[in-house]
Amino acid sequence: MSGEWPLWEIFIRGQHGLNHRHVGSLHAPDAEMAVKHARDVYTRRNEGVSIWVVPSAAITASSPSEKGPLFEPSNSKVYRHPTFFDIPEDVGKM
Numbered sequence: 001m002s003g004e005w006p007l008w009e010i011f012i013r014g015q016h017g018l019n020h021r022h023v024g025s026l027h028a029p030d031a032e033m034a035v036k037h038a039r040d041v042y043t044r045r046n047e048g049v050s051i052w053v054v055p056s057a058a059i060t061a062s063s064p065s066e067k068g069p070l071f072e073p074s075n076s077k078v079y080r081h082p083t084f085f086d087i088p089e090d091v092g093k094m
Contacts (some may be wrong), residue, residue, distance in 0.1 A: 008034040009059060011052040012042055020052050028053075 005027040011020035023042045028034035034053040042048065062070055 005029050007056040008038075008053045009056050010034075010038040010042055011054070012038070012048040013050040014047055015049050020050065025056065031055075 006029075007025055008028055008031075009025050010023050012023045013020045026034065026037050026041060028037050031053055035051050038051050038053055039048075043051070
């Protein structure tokens with residue numbers, strides 16, 4: 001077994017942002033230390049309000065070469081497009 005700490009993917013939600021966004025990766029022995037290291041490395045100027053850390057090994061991603069077979073079936077389901085729905089003004093930003 002390698003003596004290297006596990007790799008963690010870091011997601012930060014900015015003060016004015018609605019979503020967390022991936023900002024980078026780092027090595028840490030556990031999730032608690034990964035959050036502390038992420039705070040030190042990725043939020044030096046108080047730009048974050050929330051940090052997510054995810055073990056890199058837990059992430060499964062599609063391959064860009066599978067784009068066609070993976071996404072094409074949704075093109076035939078036009079009812080999924082937001083043009084079919086009226087959003088009330090009091091809902092605000094979606």
